[in-house]
Amino acid sequence: MKTATRFNNFPPYTPIEPFEVLSKRLDLKPEEIIKLDANENPYGPAPAVKKVLADLPYPHIYPDPESRELRSALADFCGLDMEYLLAGAGADELIDLLLRVILEPGETVINCPPTFGMYSFDTRLNFGRVIEVERKTDFSLDIPAIKKQVIQNQAKIIFITSPNNPDGSILSDEDFNELIQLPTLIVLDEAYIEFTGDTVAEWQTASRLRRVAELDNLIVLRTFSKWAGLAGLRVGYGAFPLWMMPTLWAAKQPYNVNVAGNAAALASLGSIAFLEKNIQNIRQERERLFEKLSQIPYLNPFPSFSNFILCEVLGINALDLKNELMKSGIFIRYYQTTRLENMVRFSVGTPDQTEILIQVLEKIL
Incomplete structure (x- = not known):
């Protein structure tokens, strides 16, 4: 018995690691993880x-x-x-x-x-x-x-x-x-x-x-x-x-x-009024995050209309940056593609999460 031959070299989709898996793998409590890698809403549902x-x-x-x-x-x-x-x-x-x-x-x-x-x-x-x-x-x-x-x-x-x-x-x-x-x-x-x-x-x-x-x-x-x-x-x-x-x-x-x-x-x-307020908070935080990322010497952020910001990484390896942030319990998205190999993406989090992120980024030179 065997599977269909068209799946012999089929490239799988690479999903983000689930929250509970990250917590167990890194021996961190869920509240110690800052998950900015999957564009999830940091405020959760209504x-x-x-x-x-x-x-x-x-x-x-x-x-x-x-x-x-x-x-x-x-x-x-x-x-x-x-x-x-x-x-x-x-x-x-x-x-x-x-x-x-x-x-x-x-x-x-x-x-x-x-x-x-x-x-x-x-x-x-x-x-x-x-x-x-x-x-x-x-x-x-x-x-x-x-x-x-x-x-x-x-x-x-x-x-x-x-x-x-x-x-x-x-x-x-x-x-x-x-x-x-x-x-x-x-x-x-x-x-x-x-x-x-x-x-x-x-x-x-x-x-x-x-x-x-x-x-x-x-x-x-x-x-x-x-x-x-x-x-x-x-x-x-x-x-x-x-x-x-x-x-x-x-x-x-x-x-x-x-x-x-x-x-x-x-x-x-x-619950539209509640969710509109969440969106307003995320949009405001997006602009604040953009300004703060712009001040990091090795990052060049792209303007965004969404709940994430893509950054070009200058002078250091983008994958190394991702791994360095992971040591502090901060997870961001890195793409293993030629076009994006020197870029990372930050989901917009809460103001507190932004502050922690920026503090860690400022220490990485």
Whole structure:
């Protein structure tokens, strides 16, 4: 017996080490760890989430396979009819589902690195071919190169993240308008869109989700992991063209959003004022962190519209910097790629976490 040959040299996705694993491996108490490596919300979920999780009435009953209550609440939140919306076990599940129903074996997907690693991972998992069009030095998109590859390879999908992970740049209106005219699906991942403004009104203005109703080749993905602090519960959603919805419904796992995640997402949508305040705090701390990182002689931070800041490391090895911070219980993201080998990414933490981080960075010369 053996596994399928296509997995013989399949490159796995490299996730961040879980909190409890770090604690045990380093013999540190959880409260001694400053985890700035996975863009998690340092303030956690709304109090209402903890209450509903403690009081779940029917954990022994399967969830609604259509997530109707959640999709209805999301329709009100987003300003888009629920018929366009599909909920999933994180946006990751929806990326995989989309590729499963769109790609024929060997068909092409355009990826624009450096960016989120799941696009290329899931494309290969679903028998697709990845063509990478590198971003420019300022992390903006190379639109002429994308157009060329779309036409030459009859690409089925282009994945774009805005704000982009790992640098925090946003997709300009000019670039969006050029991309949407291409004969391909545009998948816009807005996992971090809530960090572009202080209020729901500002988030929805920045988002292009509502344009799905008028554009047959646009898909927009969102998540509760970042802004709502539900990363551990895996709840995401997407807006899809209506022509695609019957196939998505037919192909998705029937009970993909569990009862805990569903309840937590609904409680989050009922706690907007609390979560808006958290976002405001994170945005304020992002600007303060940027200024402080700018004062570290060996760091060159890039402006960000998200809840993290990418830094070029000057004069010292970026991996050595990561390992040195780890000795103090501070965890940041290092990328083992040629484009990012001299860079690290800091998630925005609490003000106290920022102070400890800066103190340690100042001692490393």
